[in-house]
Amino acid sequence: MLRARTGSLLAAAAIVFAACGGSATPSPSAAPSQQASPSAAAASAAPSPSAAASAAGTGGTLVVGLDGDMVFADPSLVSDGNSLYVANQVVEGLVGLTPGTIGDVIPVLAASLPKISADGKTYTFTLRTGIKFHDGSDFNAAAVKFNYDRWKAYAKGDLQDNAYYYGAVFGGFGDASNLASVDAPDATTVVFNFKTPQSNFLVSQTLAVFGIQSPTALQKDKADTTPLKDNKYAQGQGESMVGTGPFMFKDWVTGDHVTVVKNPNYWDTAHAAQLDQITFQANLKDSTAKLQALQAGGIDLAETISPADVATAKSSGLQIVDRGQSCNTGYLGMNQSLQSASGGAATPTIYANKDVRFAVAEALNKQGYIDAFYAGAAKAPQSWLPAGTTGYKAENMPAFDVNAAKASLAKAGLSADKLKIDLYYPSNVVRPYMPDPKSLAQAIAGDLQAIGFTVALKTEDWHGGYVSHATGGNFPLFLFGWTCDWAGADNFLYTAWFGWQNGKPNLQFGWNNPQVNTLMTQALQATSPDAANALWAQVQDLAVQDMPTVPIVNSTPPGAYVSKVHGFVGAGNQTELFNSVSIQP
């Protein structure tokens, strides 16, 4: 119905083109991407439908609206969602995720999941054979070793600064890395040797950041040693992102779009791309503009839309992306030990009192927030982790109960002046777990007033210091959240929240519980998944006794697409692969 009206030359032209892309004979073609390439089509002066009419599967160009621009075209240097969204189509790692899941690890470039030694320090992978990189060079064990060695050897400075994930997963670069060595004894065997066992290794390697790129291409462009301002590979100005995936990097116009085209020689023929090309629009930052672009047909799929726009999108015939398992947690942070912004001594807050923390937890009507601000695409957390995460344990979280909250607060025995509190929320930002921070903060303030607090709302710009003030312990009570890097308990419980740094509790909360830190350190070094999960469960048990923060929501941010798009599989961590997608008018 959306495209029913005609009435201008443009619409006519669009229809001609829609017809071209739509010749749906699902037979694989040898070189569909060449046919779709602009130079071939540009050769003829007439609007040559025959040249563009691809015989390849359903073919055609899919236009995807991202939330912003890529940062680098070298996946090992990125940590932002836009770059990763593109990289996932182009590069592949040893392991990946079953589409639609957030934590189901499957072998990709590895032939099977690795053999893990009894002491948990050695992982041995057998690789698939016959795979080639997009530049035609061979994928093999030496290439895997080259990539891991390359990341480990990143020089201090902007390469290390941007290669956040390598540093975060392996504990640093060079000698500081927990990955002692990667060996390639033969062409199809790769052995990872760790200094200490690392239970998050496999799940973290599903990130596109750890995708294997062609050593030939990397060396040609000196991508390893060149600072980023002169690094053509990283800037996408040359041969970039040379991986093994179903799509190949074509071009990137800064601020505008990234184009990937079908890899005609993809190794996994059963899952080869059906589209000829995907254009990722990088400039759709405004939510209204994004929705209008979908409705007007300028884009076919929007990675995310505002939950506030879901009803409008549905009523105009758009399909809403079902993202299944959530991979984030929005929470109300309570800081027991407020850090002085000017560097003085920290001061204890009312949240150092456990009864106050429970009073806050019991006062919050989480389901009410979910209904009001998340278009229903969220769940009230049953622990500090989203339910699909490895190591998750459902806990008995305090239920919404105003009387219980009042009782807890009375038990805390705060003097009247201590009941005046500040609640911080970020401005100028939309986060997957927090689509409307101000309204959420107002609702929370209302619930806290109902049990006897007097709440003053305070805000800071997300980009203008909010994040560092929250992580630096400068806020007493604040809205924050975490989007998973990978769906492991360690990523939430240790990396995001409760891991100690420099022998001290995370400044965000000042939750001084050494037992938790010990358990987490043990879990990180556990030699088997079961042992690790048991330890993570204990951490969650301790957390629910102490209530250091209040998890508010696990959300599945909505996206939307037009009805001619088929085969799209959404995932809560937005690791979504387009090789299954086709356009069927």
Add this chain to the structure above:
Amino acid sequence: MLRFIVRRVIGAIPVLFGLSIILFLFLRLLPGDPAEAILGQHATPELTAQIRTTLGLDQPLYVQYVNYLVRLLHGDFGSSFVDGKSVADTFLVRFPGTIELTIGALIFAVGLGIPLGRLAARHPNGWVDGIVTVVSLFGISIPIFVLGYTLVFVFGVQLHWLPALGQSDPRLGIPQVTHFAVIDALLTGRPNAIIDSFSHLVLPSIALGSIPLAIVTRITRASVIDVANEDYVRTARAKGLAERRVDDRHIMRNAWLPVATVIGLQVGGLLAGAVLTETVFSWNGVGSWVVSAIQNHDYIVVQSLILIFATIFLFVNLIVDISYAFLNPRIRYS
């Protein structure tokens, strides 16, 4: 004339120098910094400090400023803190979009504004004049983003007559050579690509051109009415000249001067308006670049871009002043 130009160019140097200092300081007064933009949710105090060191943000302000100035004097506008790309390179990719949009808006404003102004001036305070006045008041008072979204909603979403975003339809596979969407489309020689690129220009040009349209209309009207009451116009009519000839030769030629001034001054306003228009229409220009650079605290990019904007503005003003001499032979510069 040459001396006048040289004097104006030399006069611009202290203006730009002062602006560079003010910009430099103001940007750093904003809370937050680029390290946080780079790290996002991973911004721990340790990592933030490490990136600040790499970027040189831990150095004293005057050192940072002198470094920036020295590079600038060598013609180096610097590189983005976030993506490492050189400002000059990205400018060449993104400025063409803004030029196209500005030209589109100017054509809309001038092409419609002058005839409307002349029409209104023909019978001052008549019903035609009333309608034109209402239209121009509407144009000047409606915010660009409201007009933009409304235009997209009506012509893009409801009627499907015109596209809603961007400079061209990526499905057409138009190679970006010059980054001027219209020129790139012309280079393909494909009618559908050419129509596509022009159709993308229509709505953003109207949105951005609405305020200048109103101003040009009002100034033209006032100026024409003014000149029409001059004695020499009455004399021309008394001589029995055809009304059209009076209009073109005697009224418009003299009415041009204030109109040209206003058009020149609008260019600065158009660059400012481009920031909003480019956001609403997902237009890949300098305006949307400034927005994201400010959000990321990408100081070098913002500093250099605003300096470039200022230089363009000064240059356009100079051109306007020079054009007076041609429009009105009585004006002489020395």
